[in-house]
Amino acid sequence: MKVERKCTIVAREEMGDAIYLVLEAGDMVRTSYAGPGQFVHVKCGEGLLLRRPISVCSCQEDVPNDLIAIAFEVRGDGTRWLAQRKVGDTLDVMGLLGNGFSIKPKGRYLLVGGGIGIPPMRGCAQATEGRSTAILGGRSKDKIILQSCFNDECAKVLIATDDGSLGHHGFVDALVRQELEQDKNYDGVLACGPKPMLRNVANVAQEFGIPCQVSMEERMGCGVGACLVCACDMADGSRKHVCKDGPVFDSKEVDWNA
Amino acid sequence: MKVERKCTIVAREEMGDAIYLVLEAGDMVRTSYAGPGQFVHVKCGEGLLLRRPISVCSCQEDVPNDLIAIAFEVRGDGTRWLAQRKVGDTLDVMGLLGNGFSIKPKGRYLLVGGGIGIPPMRGCAQATEGRSTAILGGRSKDKIILQSCFNDECAKVLIATDDGSLGHHGFVDALVRQELEQDKNYDGVLACGPKPMLRNVANVAQEFGIPCQVSMEERMGCGVGACLVCACDMADGSRKHVCKDGPVFDSKEVDWNA
Amino acid sequence: MPDTNVDLSVTLAGMTMKNPVVVASGTFGFGREYGQFYDLGQLGGICAKGLTLNPREGNPAPRIAETPMGILNSVGLQNPGVDAFIAHELPFLRNFDVKVIANISGNTPEEYGIMCEKLAGAGVDMIEVNISCPNVKAGGLAYGTRPELAAEVTQMAKSHAGKVPVMVKLSPNVTDITLIARAVEEAGADAVSLINTLRGMRIDVNTRRPILKMNTGGLSGPAVLPVAVRMVWEVAQAVKIPILGMGGVSRGEDAAQLMLAGASAVAVGTALFADPYAPIKVRDELGQIAQRQGLTAVKELTGQVKPW
């Protein structure tokens, strides 16, 4: 049986504009982990009806409580409420939900994270045990969070910023192209970030004939596949659902013109 | 200019089923005190639109902050929220609102409080500086709160309980009758409590030809006289408003059959 | 299980449910997802996701927006079609001791007829005829807002549903809901359910775009509860057929209000999104309210409001 749990915040850190929280999550990881890229559905106070979906940054089974880390930016009422929680407060969390990235045993991937899409890639870095390359992008250098973790957990880390304040001056897809040109041995590209970035990354991967998985966002209701609000248009004209069929999709499945 | 203020809770006590709070209220008493029997209009959290009216139990000018005490019982969502506040929390309070009891200089009154209508009579006891008699009633002895204060601040204190667990076994109006028979020198009866009690007290006062003022309750919106929702039917067929014209009315004005 | 001695069972148009709490159509899919949280047999009934004759992909996203104590949705009847429901979903639902109510929307009265025939044949416990879905331009709105059209659809459904009771779901976006309720009662409806969603809109002030891709959508959740209570009360006075009340129920007290106003059973929808266990909690709290009031059965609440 799936459950919704009260999770205690055991650590909280501010990283630039992002808030990073570590939660004690009972047996949530043990019972529902299905690869990096899943999300949790978090109740943000009594005043807001809808839960907010937040990707898992990293998670681990632990005793007595599994641990999950999330990172988010304040975008509106819900994330504002969440940002005000303190260590020791409890959150009402449903999870782990959805399908994560599929990773081959011993696979080696190009991990692409943009802005607040960076944290979810950390789970991919950990799952691929140092074999992957991370390409992290953001508007400016303060948006590049968790860089030292990626340094530890990846074979290589490349950075791009829109304003050139760190690493490559420009978008991540340029670095993806550069990396795929140099190295033909990736098993795939895994990406999380704003939709225009995902589209560009997917295009580059397709050019190089390399599989690409992307984590999509859509406004959600139930978070479990029952209400059908979180539709994502597929290339074949059908509609899948981000919460249940995703959030991770094969980039070729997605209708990028929707 | 009237204002709404953030008031810090500086003391909190549980008295039977009632919660007693002391608030630091800036210059609220200095600027808007108009006799005992006024009320404050308290915001009970973000989730509830309407403020809750609570009578002032006692208040005093003080430096730097005036102090007001209120006492209430949990009746629903708002008072439940209020009951959970702790010392150091702040409340959003409008006040002091409405018209209190009119008290003649050197007047000597019979103060009648029933249940959670007891606390507001304390302000009357203090204003009449030990000259008054208090008659306090409730369902059972744990409903008779603040008794020691009334002992200190009144010439005499009589108690009635519905179940006979303290004092007279029966209703307060029997004690009012008894007291008015024995002592013809009261300047009036001042009463606060449930409407049936007020009606009975008003009837007894009328029998004895002695002026009676009662504190009425009605569901409120604005609390200041603008929205006209808190109508109280008058004997002459008109409608007055509890928040602005009251909460204290001359008992002869009130239509007791409404 | 509720910790009271109160009899929770209710009967709605001849269909007896073990408790009066149903889940609202479109908020619970076909039960598979929330079935991972609890035994579906704990519910009184399940109104399945709205079906159409042919499969539909529904409207483009975003399909949901949050409003004060409410949500707007514009799903637009995404569903696999009535045949797929009968082949794949109904057998799954039949694993549980729960009443199954199919919810249908058609583009023409004939489509309603065909669907009723199929569903009656497949043995659903009740058919809920949605004449009120405000999201589909073709027909949806019109049937629910005009008495004569509502009656036509009802007749067609009844004449094809055999012994399966037909419940017509009413739209709140009307001047006088009792006119529609009376029309469907006269046309033979066995029950009515209400309210469907109120039409609303939310605009992102920064992008200046409506949040929903369809611009407007249906409002549900606690915000609409007082409208639902009022309409159930009005309809209860206007018709003799039983009522499934819904709209904003998230706690036992809300359900009790709808029952007192005249509902024989209640549905819980939007509240699920905040709390997957909401229907179970509503059921338990309803039992507690009945017990506190000294009732032996929850059904004693129905219609017992004492107007001034």
Added chain:
Amino acid sequence: MPDTNVDLSVTLAGMTMKNPVVVASGTFGFGREYGQFYDLGQLGGICAKGLTLNPREGNPAPRIAETPMGILNSVGLQNPGVDAFIAHELPFLRNFDVKVIANISGNTPEEYGIMCEKLAGAGVDMIEVNISCPNVKAGGLAYGTRPELAAEVTQMAKSHAGKVPVMVKLSPNVTDITLIARAVEEAGADAVSLINTLRGMRIDVNTRRPILKMNTGGLSGPAVLPVAVRMVWEVAQAVKIPILGMGGVSRGEDAAQLMLAGASAVAVGTALFADPYAPIKVRDELGQIAQRQGLTAVKELTGQVKPW
């Protein structure tokens, strides 16, 4: 005063206000009470408490109930009558640099006419014709729900209001609000205001009594905002006359939504009860939103929603 350089002034049917924030009729009395909290000149306009030809005591209490993010009221037009308003209240309001909008309800078209004549003679800035108050059985509801009656009242009002602009206040309790809006536009209305309250009910489950002594009442507050935005948007597309938008506004963003949907100005009502300063805050936040968007004037928001 707002700390922005944005021009806040707006014009509604020829009446220019220093800012677009008006207080909604019935929630602000005749200004005396909230005038103890701040200078009434900070507001764009004041819709005074609804007036009738003769004084009225309104409905019995309780007249208010709380609902999720909303309230129900059943005040029922308690007021001292139009003559007393002109004699005692209007002179007080004239002390402030604020537009005064009288709000009137009649039992017959003739009564509307008489009131308009008196108010125009007394020199109010605008007359808001309430054809939608759901609380008064005599006439109130019917005018607002039938286009031909709404038009009749509008014509009568216009022909007695002289140069004073007439704004007709629409009820949301209708199947199609654009029909009424078009009817009153054709009948000569200079503006429309919307929405009035949605009809609702709340029941005390313990006493089994409706909380309101009138059983039902009008729903207002944040709960209704999405319905208000939708209706303002629909009406803006249906008519050319300007719109005063209201229903659930409690912050600048809400006001911006109504303006983007098509309102030239907005009214704040129920939000006052939680926060007496709500209209001032709405004004300031609206200015900030306009400034953030790089506008030079708040009025640039009106009607600028970009539907999908």
